[in-house]
Each structure stands twice: as structure tokens, then as C-alpha cells.
Amino acid sequence: METSNNNQTQTDQPLVSVNILSYNSMRYIEGCLDTALAQTYKNLEILVIITGSEDGSAEFIKQKYGRQKRVKIIEPGVNLWFSRGHNLGIKMCQGKYALVLNQDTVMEKDFVVKLARVMEQDQSLGSVSGKLLHYNFSFNSKTKILDSTGIEIFKTRRVIDRGQWEKDDHQYDADTEIFGASGAAAFYRRSALEAVKLPKRNSEFEYYDEDFIAYKEDIDLSWRLQLAGYRCKYIPEAILYHGRTVGRSWPNQLVRFIVNRKRQPRLYRKMAFKNHYLMMIKCELRTHFWHQFGFIFVRESLLLIYTLIFEPFQFAVVSMLYRELPEAWRKRKLIMANVKTDPQRIWKLFH
Structure with a gap:
């Protein structure tokens, strides 16, 4: 077991797959890979899944990195998007942990050393x-604006990145049990991922x-891990910076919701809309659902009204949801x- 001494030898450290x-990714990837290679935790393998890049x-x-012993480059040749791309990396990685x-x-x-x-x-x-x-990649600088201190879920089934867009005034400096880790930087136990992976119809598995x-x-996977008995913890001493576009911290939650949604492409909003319901169909415990039904x-009624007024294009998702319902069930x-x-x-954990 790892001690608090950062001078621990590499062979004493369990392998972490990044x-x-x-x-x-031309604008970002150098900073990402350079800081991965500079980690004080040395027993790392770094898998880069290149999916259909044209830049x-x-x-x-x-x-730059092809000759690095710890870097493995995987090129499926097409854009696999988030789920399929990271599933490919997880299947090919060797670590006890996957970042x-x-x-x-x-x-x-x-x-890495603090999370491991x-x-x-x-x-x-x-x-x-x-x-x-x-x-802030425009100025190549770190900021004090929070991006995520973990996934937070509410009784309404609204889900947020805890603390997002707040200034970091040390209000999230306590170790805390949380619902899940943001997919931007989630540190998983590999055996836990194996315990909750789902068989596909072609004899393969998906995480x-x-x-x-x-x-x-990332919310769906966090929910499945919780149901399988695996907890998630927020460790404030482990610091990472993420280039997500910063939204204005509106005092009114409704205004913030509308403004931030308008900034998202329609395709992304449609996927989020569909996946929200697929996730609930898959992961809701009946006792939780009926106790918190009100x-x-x-919330769902208010979202329906909002959709009717501002995003009627979302109703095209209903047919997609209907087609995917048997598989979700x-x-x-x-x-x-x-x-x-x-x-x-x-x-x-439902706040």
C-alpha cells in the first residue's frame, strides 16, 4: 500500500493508465501530455486514442511523443466520440487504475499520486x-474559477458539476463523499469498472x-458504480485544470440555465435530452423514484414547458428514445x- 512518501519506487506503485x-486537439494536447509525463507518480502508461483528427x-x-516508452498511440481511424473512444482505451490499458x-x-x-x-x-x-x-487557453493561464468538484445529483434528478463557475475561495477544501467524478478527469478502480461493465449483443462489453x-x-457510469456498492470521494488536494468554456455566474438559476443551453449546439442538447431519460430508465431504484416522484x-413538467417554448426541435428525440428503449430496459x-x-x-446523495 502506498505511503505518504512521494519518493516511493516505481515498482512499489500500482500501474495507473492515463x-x-x-x-x-492541436490547441490542447501538448499541455495535456507534457503534464502527464511530468507526474511525480512514475508508474504510468499513457494511452492516446486519436479519433479522426483533421487538424x-x-x-x-x-x-513528439511516439518514441516515449510510456506513451501508446491508438488510431481507430474514425471519430468514436466519448463513450466508444474511452471504452477502447480502457479495454487496452493494463493499469490497476484508469485515469x-x-x-x-x-x-x-x-x-495522480494524491488520487492513487x-x-x-x-x-x-x-x-x-x-x-x-x-x-484559460486563450492566455495559456491557470485561473481560480472552479470547473468541477464532483458530480452532484438532486432529488429532482438535476445533475451539476459541483461548484462550477464559482471562484475558488476554499469553500470546497474538505474531503467529501460525492455521487461521481466528472468525465473530464475521472480516476477509476479498474476492478470496479469490470464489475459494472455491460455486455453488448455482439459478445463485447462496454464501460x-x-x-x-x-x-x-459519466453520470450514468457513476450511478452504476454507486448501485454496485462503490463509493466516490472528492480529494481537493489533487488539482487539475480544464479548458471548458466558462459561463457567467448568473444570480438567477433559470437565466443561467437558458443562456448556457443556448450556447450548446443542437446536436449536443439532443443527446443530453435523450441520455437523461435513458439513464433514469436504467438506473433508478423504484423505491427512490416513488419516494421522490413529486x-x-x-422538474420534468417545467422542462417540458421550456422545451415547448424554446426547444421544440427536441421532440424529434422521442422517436430515438423509443427505438433505444428495449436496449435500455x-x-x-x-x-x-x-x-x-x-x-x-x-x-x-440525492440533495
Whole structure:
């Protein structure tokens, strides 16, 4: 088990696999890979999954990092999006732990060692999250604006990145049990991922749900890990910077919701809309759903009104949802058969 001494030899450290999905990443990838290679935790393998890039980043990665012993480059040749791309990396990695990273992330040099230490000390953890702050790539500078301190879920089934867009005034400096880790930088126990993977119809398996393609797949995986009895913890001492576009911190939540949604392309909003319902179909415990039905009903009714007024194009998703419903129900049966936790423990995570 890892001690607090950072001078521990590499052979004493369990292997950590860093999976980075690269798509047209020329603006970001150098900072991401350089900080991965500079980690004080040395027993790392770094898998770069290059998915259909057209901006010269694939050639740059191969030229600068192709001879690095710890870097493995995977080129499927097409854009696999988030779920399929990271699933490919997880299947090919060898580590006891898997750190799933967005390409627009920059790590402090002790990010991995601090997360790995916590995972080694507590075998009940399936995942951990560090403190994610915003990185301004326009000025190539770190900021004090929070990006995520973990996934937070509410009784209404609204899900947010905890603390997002707030200034970091040390209000999130306590180790905290959370619902899940943001997919921008999620540190998973590999055995936990194996415990919640879902069989596909072609005899293969998936960790992130590939029917989601992108958006909310990290929430879905977090929910499945919780149901299988794996906890998630937020570790504020582990710092990473993420280049997600910063939204204005509006005082009114409704205004913030509308403005930030308008900034998203329609395709992304449609995927998030569909995946929200697929996730609930798959992962809801009946006892939780009926006890919190009033909260859920009010929010879903308000979302329906909002959609009718501002996003009527979303109703095209209904046919997609209908087609994917049988597969979601098949997965639900598998997930429910794998529930190994006290429902009351998860109940406390719905805020």
C-alpha cells in the first residue's frame, strides 16, 4: 500500500493508465501530455486514442511523443466520440487504475499520486475526483474559477458539476463523499469498472454506455458504480485544470440555465435530452423514484414547458428514445441484478 512518501519506487506503485481521447486537439494536447509525463507518480502508461483528427494533431502527437516508452498511440481511424473512444482505451490499458482525461486538461505534477494514494488506502472507493479549475487557453493561464468538484445529483434528478463557475475561495477544501467524478478527469478502480461493465449483443462489453455516444455517460457510469456498492470521494488536494468554456455566474438559476443551453449546439442538447431519460430508465431504484416522484414530476413538467417554448426541435428525440428503449430496459435488468448497496446510502446523495 502506498505511503505518504512521494519518493516511493516505481515498482512499489500500482500501474495507473492515463487514457486521453484526442480529436482535433492541436490547441490542447501538448499541455495535456507534457503534464502527464511530468507526474511525480512514475508508474504510468499513457494511452492516446486519436479519433479522426483533421487538424494535424495526430501527426504532431506521433512525432513528439511516439518514441516515449510510456506513451501508446491508438488510431481507430474514425471519430468514436466519448463513450466508444474511452471504452477502447480502457479495454487496452493494463493499469490497476484508469485515469480518464479530456484532451483540454492540465495536471499539477502531484495529481495522480494524491488520487492513487487515497484509492490504495480505501478499497471501498470505485472512483475519486480531484479539484478541477478552469484553464484559460486563450492566455495559456491557470485561473481560480472552479470547473468541477464532483458530480452532484438532486432529488429532482438535476445533475451539476459541483461548484462550477464559482471562484475558488476554499469553500470546497474538505474531503467529501460525492455521487461521481466528472468525465473530464475521472480516476477509476479498474476492478470496479469490470464489475459494472455491460455486455453488448455482439459478445463485447462496454464501460461507458455507447448508446449515449456523448453527454451524461459519466453520470450514468457513476450511478452504476454507486448501485454496485462503490463509493466516490472528492480529494481537493489533487488539482487539475480544464479548458471548458466558462459561463457567467448568473444570480438567477433559470437565466443561467437558458443562456448556457443556448450556447450548446443542437446536436449536443439532443443527446443530453435523450441520455437523461435513458439513464433514469436504467438506473433508478423504484423505491427512490416513488419516494421522490413529486420532485421529479415538477422538474420534468417545467422542462417540458421550456422545451415547448424554446426547444421544440427536441421532440424529434422521442422517436430515438423509443427505438433505444428495449436496449435500455435490457441493461436495466442487468444493473438491477448487480445492486450490492444499501439504497439508504445512495438516498443520502440525492440533495
